[in-house]
Amino acid sequence: MNCRHCSHPLEKVFLDLGFAPPSNAYLNKADLIKSEQYYPLKLFICDNCWLLQTEDFAEVSELFGHDYAYFSSVSQSWLAHAYSYVTMITARLGLTKNSQVIEVAANDGYLLKNFKNQEIPCLGIEPTASTALVAENLGIPILREFFGKELAQKLATEKKQADLILGNNVYAHVPDINDFTEGLKIILKPKGTITLEFPHLMELLQHNQFDTVYHEHFSYLSLFSVNQIFSKVGLRIYDVEQLSTHGGSLRIYGCHAKEIIPTKNSVNVLLDDEIAKGMQSLEIYQAFQAKANQVKNDLLLFLIEQKYAGKNVAAYGAAAKGCTLLNYAGVKSDLLPYVCDASPSKQGKFLPGSHIPILHPDTLVERKPDIVLILPWNIQTEVMQQLSYIHEWGGVFAVAIPKIKVFQVNKLS
Numbered sequence: 001m002n003c004r005h006c007s008h009p010l011e012k013v014f015l016d017l018g019f020a021p022p023s024n025a026y027l028n029k030a031d032l033i034k035s036e037q038y039y040p041l042k043l044f045i046c047d048n049c050w051l052l053q054t055e056d057f058a059e060v061s062e063l064f065g066h067d068y069a070y071f072s073s074v075s076q077s078w079l080a081h082a083y084s085y086v087t088m089i090t091a092r093l094g095l096t097k098n099s100q101v102i103e104v105a106a107n108d109g110y111l112l113k114n115f116k117n118q119e120i121p122c123l124g125i126e127p128t129a130s131t132a133l134v135a136e137n138l139g140i141p142i143l144r145e146f147f148g149k150e151l152a153q154k155l156a157t158e159k160k161q162a163d164l165i166l167g168n169n170v171y172a173h174v175p176d177i178n179d180f181t182e183g184l185k186i187i188l189k190p191k192g193t194i195t196l197e198f199p200h201l202m203e204l205l206q207h208n209q210f211d212t213v214y215h216e217h218f219s220y221l222s223l224f225s226v227n228q229i230f231s232k233v234g235l236r237i238y239d240v241e242q243l244s245t246h247g248g249s250l251r252i253y254g255c256h257a258k259e260i261i262p263t264k265n266s267v268n269v270l271l272d273d274e275i276a277k278g279m280q281s282l283e284i285y286q287a288f289q290a291k292a293n294q295v296k297n298d299l300l301l302f303l304i305e306q307k308y309a310g311k312n313v314a315a316y317g318a319a320a321k322g323c324t325l326l327n328y329a330g331v332k333s334d335l336l337p338y339v340c341d342a343s344p345s346k347q348g349k350f351l352p353g354s355h356i357p358i359l360h361p362d363t364l365v366e367r368k369p370d371i372v373l374i375l376p377w378n379i380q381t382e383v384m385q386q387l388s389y390i391h392e393w394g395g396v397f398a399v400a401i402p403k404i405k406v407f408q409v410n411k412l413s
Contacts, residue, residue, distance in 0.1 A: 008048035017041040020327045021352040023214035023320035045285045052220035077382045086114035102162040105170035109135030152183035161189045168197040194254035203248030208402040210292040211321040239264045247378045296329045299400045303335040314369035315339035318358045322375025327353040368393040
């Protein structure tokens, strides 16, 4: 396999999590007697452009099907994040009723509805029918297609270029990142801005976030690698912000390379910080497998100890990262009988691989577990607030990333 950006031969393995099913391929009861499709889950680091990437096996259409179960609107903190972004970017760019906004991977309209409420013209691009339908029911125009250069050329021909193109947590999900980025350039108006948000590879490395590795994530991005990809197609990153979302993300601001918008000092400061943290040398990548193995072993030991102690453990949040963690650790329902989730699209189904049932959060009140293991640690604070009632029967919370830790209700440290 060659690097999907620079075509340099990939020889340096970063992480090998064995074989796993796609993390969002939730199962119905009837699926439990059928065979599941498993793929190798292995990452390589390109020591030329420093793009971290999966080994290619799974097809995009298999990962993002018509019944895709991730709905952005389920998380209240994510809705607040989207609202805050729209308020900020509208003022920063001076967007009006004469502007055009395009969101790639619009999901269920969680963000574009804020532009629609301000009567700023917007268009969403979303290939998964389940989420696109929800957005359309909000009155948001949606193109049910995968985005790339071909679709961008069609939009440009139809004079549907944008003053603002945004993509939140989609850039890592595209198999052909060069084609996708060329598409962004094609539909960007002169003087227009692109904003992309994606988990920062530096945070994954520093905080052992190996559970963010799954087949739906083709790339794991640093500012350096994205800067290389943008430059290749004639785009330029002119600003960057570090965000707390998803365990530590970047929001980059891009424009046409020759645009007069000055590049802010924030870009060079973060590029220098990545170098200082060792992100352009192999040592930090070659040491990561042992850290992931430690988390796996500690989680298994923790669950076995609780079982022998007669403690009842439940999980909360049927997120993709939880599926990666549980499948790599080999956790089944004997150690973790069920996981609760607020998303109706997941309730009544089963986690891929482990076949752990996904139940309504009311189950926690009915069964009163001693410990609630929060799988989506990135919304740990939100979950602990929502489920604070577990203190009524003496329940406590736990997380496994970056290491096993138990929390009393409303105590974050």
